[in-house]
Amino acid sequence: MKPIVAIVGRPNVGKSTLFNRLLGHRRAMVDDSPGVTRDRNYADISRFDKPFILIDTGGFEPVTEDRLLQQMREQSTMAMEEADVILFMMDARSGLTPADIEVAKMLRRVKKPVFYLVNKVDGDKLEHESAEFYTLGVDRFYTISAEHNRGVLDMVDDLMDTLPDVAEPSDREELTKIAVVGRPNVGKSSLVNRLLGYERVVANPTAGTTRDSVDTLFMCNKKPYLLIDTAGIRRKGKTVEKLEKYSVVDALRSIERADVVLVVLNAEDGVTEQDERIAGYVHEAGKACVFVINKWDALDKDNATFGLYVEKVRMEFKYLAYAPILFVSAKTGQRIGKIIASVDEVMEQYTRRVSTSEVNRIFTEATESHHAPLAHGRRVKFYFATQVGTRPPSFVIFTNQPESVHFSYERYLVNRFREAFGFNGTPLHLMFRGRDKKTLARQAHNPA
Structure with missing residues (x-):
């Protein structure tokens, strides 16, 4: 198993910028608004001497009454529990804050290597002013600029010395990559949490809570999977926020990365025009597909409801007539167990060769x-x-x-x-x- 490195810190200190810098290309969204990254985001880093899994987290606020920030704090705590090494980022321009001091106190109780990073040190003046961070009482902190790659490689050299050597198993089974896509608020994150058995991503009743695509490695029946929970894809005219436009692009890239795409529909809404547009993206990308009709428990049903719904889906998605249809409830867990079985079935066909x-x-x-x-x-x-x-x-x-x-x-x-x-x-x-x-x-x- 590759070691895990988690980046934690307050909102807007540059965690996603460092994530992209270590990854080698832009993947996590970067914006000046605090709280842009709300979930943990995973990447497999293999460009340095030792491979490792990198986690980008939502902002960490030690004391807050805001429910979303509380959830972000919980996500960061889970990332610290998963990690073998922690990169704790602070902001030279903001200076040492009470929140930084509180987080540092928590990290002293963590029996894992912690790298203390002071980001946005773009020149000698900020380098000199960063001396105040020594009051944290740590042996060493790294002054870096993730945006301009200043000091990052020196930190990486020490990180390589800290990480254990890992031999990759030669007979490891190839991952099945599963993307979960759909309109905002159809229950994608709740579905992911139900599949994994714990609150892996922030599930919030506000539409559009998930903005980045979030990757999770997991095992089921001794087989490895990568689950990609994507941001909801809104209609073009409604992607007013710059971040929402990023999210649409990120969701489309996630479709490209996937082998099997779970197209999630809200049973209460029926089939919408935007559902058809999203499914069209999947079809054009040539991906295996499973329709997941969520919130099936919320419908008043009779003996004809199931058959009529299947007929409606087949009629509206004629170009995806081969895709299985599952009726589930992320809320109650109804038929959730059938999803992976269906993914395995279509994946076997997706990779099948005929003489x-x-x-x-x-x-x-x-x-x-x-x-x-x-x-x-x-x-x-x-x-x-x-x-x-x-x-x-x-x-x-x-x-x-x-x-x-x-x-x-x-x-x-x-x-x-x-x-x-x-x-x-x-x-x-x-x-x-x-x-x-x-x-x-x-x-x-x-x-x-």
Whole structure:
């Protein structure tokens, strides 16, 4: 297991800037408003001498009546409990504050290495003024500028000396990456908490509480998963706040990172236009997908409710007809256990490979039983088909008129492949290419 390094400190001291600096590129949102980062955010850092998992946390206020800040404090406390090494950040421009002193007192009771960082030291004047932080009574603190990379590498060198050596297991199973997406306030964070069995992310009745995508590594039935809880995606016209615009981009990037996407809908709202837009992002990205209809317990139901709801979802999301539909309640835990089973099923299909001989057998049967329509008065001839990739399963089909294959015939071939190879829960990608017969013959005998 890689060691865990947690960044903690008051709001707006530059924790997310340091997170991005250590990661090597921008991932956590950075803004001048205090409290931007509200949840813990994980990253796998492997660019230095020793790999480690880095946690960026929400701001830490030792004494506050504000409920959201209290939750942020709880998240920071959990991060400190998880961490092997703690990076405690303070702000040179603000000077030493009573809150810093209170946090430092707490950290003295933590039997773990603590690095005391004074951030935003951009010049000699601030370097000199930072001497007041010695009143904390610590042996050493690091004066850095995370934004300008000043002093960061010296701190990293000492961090490398502190971290234990970790041998990576060679037979570790590959992670299944699961993104949880949906409109604000459909219950994504509550669903994540229910799946994990504890309050991993801040769940708050105010829409839009989760702004960053939040990663959680967990095991289920001895299999590893990475769960990505994303910010709610609002309609374009409603992303007025700069931060909300970041959140939409971050959610879309999370979809790109994922293998399987849980599209969460609110059962009470039915299917909205924004639900369709979000699902469209998933479809365009070519990701495996599971519809999770949350708050199913809140509906007044009769014998026809379930069937009508399934029909409605299938009608509105025709392009995702392969996606399983689950009806759950994050509040009560109803059917939550079926989610991972469904993820495993679609993931197996998403990564499945079919032999070239089997692909061509089904492909030949399909094209001979139902010929493609004429194109410009000419017959569309098909020569050969082979699977060229997974995630999603992708096939190349060689033909004399690749640009003339009608979308309805492409859909017919997709359906035949689904039926024959059991691809009932994953998108399929067909590519049509033109090749001469001699080359195709060599390809058939020596498939790549």
